Amino acid sequence: MKIAVCVKQVPSSEARVQLAADGKSVALADAEMVVNPYDEFAVEEALRIKEARGGGEVIVVSVGPESAQAEVRKCLAMGADRGIVVQDPALLGGDGLSTARILAAVLAELQPDLVLCGKLTIDVESDLVAVGLAELLGLPHAALVTHIEWTGERTLRARREIEGGREVVELGLPALISVEKGINEPRYASLKGIMAAKRKPIEVARPDLPAERVGPGAAGVRVVAVAPPPERTGGRKFAGEAEVIVSQVVELLRSEAKVL
Amino acid sequence: MARRILVFAEQREGRLRKSALEAAGLGRQLGGEVHALIVAEKAAPAAEQLAACGLARIHTVEDPRLALYWNEGYLAALDRAVETLQPDLVLLSATAMGRDLAAGLAARRGMPLMSSCISLREAEGSFEAVKSMYGGKVFATLRAVRTPAVATLRPGAFPAAPAADGRPSTEPLAVDLPAEVRARTVGLEKQAEGQIDVQEAEVVVSGGRGLKEPANFALVERLATVLGGAVGASRAAVDAGWIDHGHQVGQTGKTISPKLYIAVGISGAIQHLAGMRTAKCIVAINKDPDAPIFAAADYGLVGDLFKIVPRLAEEIEKAKS
Numbered sequence: 001m002k003i004a005v006c007v008k009q010v011p012s013s014e015a016r017v018q019l020a021a022d023g024k025s026v027a028l029a030d031a032e033m034v035v036n037p038y039d040e041f042a043v044e045e046a047l048r049i050k051e052a053r054g055g056g057e058v059i060v061v062s063v064g065p066e067s068a069q070a071e072v073r074k075c076l077a078m079g080a081d082r083g084i085v086v087q088d089p090a091l092l093g094g095d096g097l098s099t100a101r102i103l104a105a106v107l108a109e110l111q112p113d114l115v116l117c118g119k120l121t122i123d124v125e126s127d128l129v130a131v132g133l134a135e136l137l138g139l140p141h142a143a144l145v146t147h148i149e150w151t152g153e154r155t156l157r158a159r160r161e162i163e164g165g166r167e168v169v170e171l172g173l174p175a176l177i178s179v180e181k182g183i184n185e186p187r188y189a190s191l192k193g194i195m196a197a198k199r200k201p202i203e204v205a206r207p208d209l210p211a212e213r214v215g216p217g218a219a220g221v222r223v224v225a226v227a228p229p230p231e232r233t234g235g236r237k238f239a240g241e242a243e244v245i246v247s248q249v250v251e252l253l254r255s256e257a258k259v260l
Numbered sequence: 261m262a263r264r265i266l267v268f269a270e271q272r273e274g275r276l277r278k279s280a281l282e283a284a285g286l287g288r289q290l291g292g293e294v295h296a297l298i299v300a301e302k303a304a305p306a307a308e309q310l311a312a313c314g315l316a317r318i319h320t321v322e323d324p325r326l327a328l329y330w331n332e333g334y335l336a337a338l339d340r341a342v343e344t345l346q347p348d349l350v351l352l353s354a355t356a357m358g359r360d361l362a363a364g365l366a367a368r369r370g371m372p373l374m375s376s377c378i379s380l381r382e383a384e385g386s387f388e389a390v391k392s393m394y395g396g397k398v399f400a401t402l403r404a405v406r407t408p409a410v411a412t413l414r415p416g417a418f419p420a421a422p423a424a425d426g427r428p429s430t431e432p433l434a435v436d437l438p439a440e441v442r443a444r445t446v447g448l449e450k451q452a453e454g455q456i457d458v459q460e461a462e463v464v465v466s467g468g469r470g471l472k473e474p475a476n477f478a479l480v481e482r483l484a485t486v487l488g489g490a491v492g493a494s495r496a497a498v499d500a501g502w503i504d505h506g507h508q509v510g511q512t513g514k515t516i517s518p519k520l521y522i523a524v525g526i527s528g529a530i531q532h533l534a535g536m537r538t539a540k541c542i543v544a545i546n547k548d549p550d551a552p553i554f555a556a557a558d559y560g561l562v563g564d565l566f567k568i569v570p571r572l573a574e575e576i577e578k579a580k581s
C-alpha cells in the first residue's frame with residue numbers, strides 16, 4: 001500500500017511570533033521550526049499501517065521553503081521511506097487553495113492508495129488544505145479522525161470528532177483522511193532512524209501550474225493586517241479568605257460582567 | 261444589484277444549531293437579501309426555528325440519505341444552492357460539519373475561504389474578516405479579493421439573529437445527489453446524556469492538573485451544572501486520562517468563545533490560552549499568584565481551588581435563585 005502524508009513546516013507552538021514592520025506579516029527569524037503537530041500524528045498513523053501490514057511505502061509530501069526539507073527529514077527519521085518537496089518560489093506564497101492545488105498536482109502523479117493529512121496547520125490555520133485536497137483529487141474523505149479501524153484490506157471505519165460526540169464513517173480506498181489529536185502518540189526518531197534518514201531520498205518536484213491557479217497572484221485571500229491579540233484590560237486579582245473573595249467575584253460577575 | 265448572502269443553517273437530527281442563528285445574525289447585520297439553506301432528512305423543524313430570524317427565504321433539500329451527515333451529499337446540495345442563488349457570500353459555522361463543507365466548496369468552485377472568523381465586515385466591494393492565527397498569538401485581518409467568498413464563523417463569536425416580523429417563504433431546492441455514497445456515516449456516538457459540548461456552551465468550566473486526581477473533576481462538574489455550562493479541560497488533565505479529549509480546550513483541542521470561562525487549577529500555558537482567550541469573561545482560580553492564566557483573566561481568585569470552587573458553586577446557586 002502506498003501512503004502519502006502531507007506535512008508542513010511550522011513554527012513551534014512555543015515560538016515567539018513577532019509582527020513584521022510591514023504590518024501584514026510575521027517575523028519568524030529565530031523561531032524553532034517543527035513538523036505541524038497534527039501532521040506528526042498523520043506520519044505516525046501511516047507508519048503503523050505499514051507496520052501492521054508488513055509492507056508498503058510511506059511518502060512524505062511538503063510544500064514550503066527549502067528549509068522545510070529539515071522537517072521532511074524528521075519524518076524520514078521516524079520511518080517514512082522518502083520525501084517529495086515543492087519549493088519553487090513562483091508557486092509559494094499563495095493561500096490554502098493554492099497549496100491544495102500544488103499538493104493535488106503532486107499526488108495525482110503519485111496515485112497513493114491513502115492520503116493522510118493533519119486536521120489543521122497551527123501557523124496560518126487555513127482550514128482548507130486537507131478537505132480541499134480530497135475534493136480536488138476526487139477522493140472520498142473523512143476529516144478530524146481520532147481512530148481508524150480496518151474492516152478489510154481496502155475498507156476502513158473512521159471515528160471523527162464532532163461537537164458533542166463522534167461520527168462513525170465507512171469508506172474504501174483510495175481515500176483521504178485528516179487526523180485529529182488522540183489518534184496515536186507519535187514516536188521519537190531513534191538514533192538509527194536519524195542516521196538512516198540521511199540516506200533516504202528527497203525529491204524536488206516542479207509541478208507545472210499556471211500562475212492564475214497558484215502562488216501569490218492567484219490568492220483569493222490576502223492578509224491585509226496583523227495585530228497582537230487584543231489586550232484583556234481591567235483584569236483583577238483577589239486574594240484572601242475564600243468566602244470573602246468568592247462573594248466579591250460573584251457580585252462582580254453579576255453586576256459588572258453581567259454573566260450570571 | 262442588492263447583495264445576497266447564503267447561510268448554511270446547520271442542523272443535526274432536526275435540531276438547528278445555535279451557531280446557525282449566529283450566522284443568520286451576521287447575514288442580517290451585513291444587510292441585503294439573506295437566504296438560508298437547510299439540508300436534512302426533514303427540514304421542517306429547523307425551518308420553524310429559523311422562521312423568526314428575518315431572512316428573505318429558506319431553501320430546503322430533503323432526502324432520507326441526508327439523515328446523518330454525508331459529506332458528498334451535503335456538499336452537492338450546498339453547491340447547487342450556490343449555483344442557483346449566486347450569493348456574494350456563503351456563511352457557515354466553524355464546526356466539524358461547516359468546516360468540512362466550506363473547504364470542499366472553496367476547492368470545488370475556486371472561492372476564497374476565510375475560516376474561523378471572529379468578526380467579518382464589508383470592505384471595498386468584498387469582505388474582510390479577523391481570525392486568530394499562530395495559536396492566538398496573532399490576529400490577522402484577511403480580505404477576500406473576489407466574490408463570491410466563503411466564511412466559517414467561530415461559534416459564539418457573533419450574536420444570534422434577533423427576532424423579526426414577517427416569515428420567509430420556504431422552498432424546496434431540487435438537487436441531484438451523488439448516486440453512490442462513498443463515505444457513509446453509519447452511526448453517531450454521543451457524549452453521555454445531559455453533557456453539554458464545550459463548543460455549544462455559553463459557559464465553560466475547565467479543570468487542569470491542579471485538580472490532582474480524576475475524582476476531583478466532580479467539583480468542576482458541579483460548578484458547570486450550577487451555571488448550566490459545559491466541562492472543559494487542559495491537556496494535562498486529558499493526557500492524564502482524567503477526561504476525554506473531546507473536552508480539551510486549546511491549540512490541540514477546541515477553540516471556544518463562551519460568554520464565561522472559568523479555569524480551575526490551570527496554569528495558563530500559551531497553548532491553553534489559544535483555545536479560550538476570546539471568551540467574553542474569564543475567571544481563573546489558582547493558588548499560584550504568578551500563574552500566567554491570571555494575565556488573561558478578568559477576575560482572578562488566588563487560593564486553594566478545593567476551598568474556592570465548592571464555595572463558588574454555592575454562591576452562584578444562591579445568586580441565581
Ligand SMILES: Cc1cc2nc3c(=O)[nH]c(=O)nc-3n(C[C@H](O)[C@H](O)[C@H](O)COP(=O)(O)OP(=O)(O)OC[C@H]3O[C@@H](n4cnc5c(N)ncnc54)[C@H](O)[C@@H]3O)c2cc1C
Nearest residue numbers: 468469470494495496510511512513525526527532547565
Ligand atoms: C504542541 C502542543 C500543543 C498543546 N496543546 C494544548 C491544548 O490544546 N490545551 C492545553 O491545555 N494544553 C496544551 N498543551 C500543553 C500546555 O503546554 C500545558 O502543558 C498544559 O496546558 C498544562 O495543563 P495544566 O494547566 O492543567 O497543568 P499545569 O501547568 O501543571 O498547571 C496546574 C496548575 O494548577 C495549580 N494548582 C495546583 N494545585 C492547586 C490548588 N490546590 N488550588 C489551586 N490551584 C492549584 C498550579 O498552581 C498550576 O498553575 C500543548 C503543548 C504543546 C507542546
Ligand SMILES: Nc1ncnc2c1ncn2[C@@H]1O[C@H](COP(=O)(O)O)[C@@H](O)[C@H]1O
Nearest residue numbers: 006007063117118120121126127128129
Ligand atoms: N504547505 C503544506 N505542505 C504539505 N501539506 C500541507 C501544507 N499545508 C497544509 N498541509 C496539509 O493540510 C493539513 C491541513 O492544513 P490547513 O488546511 O492549512 O489548516 C495540514 O495538517 C497538512 O497535512
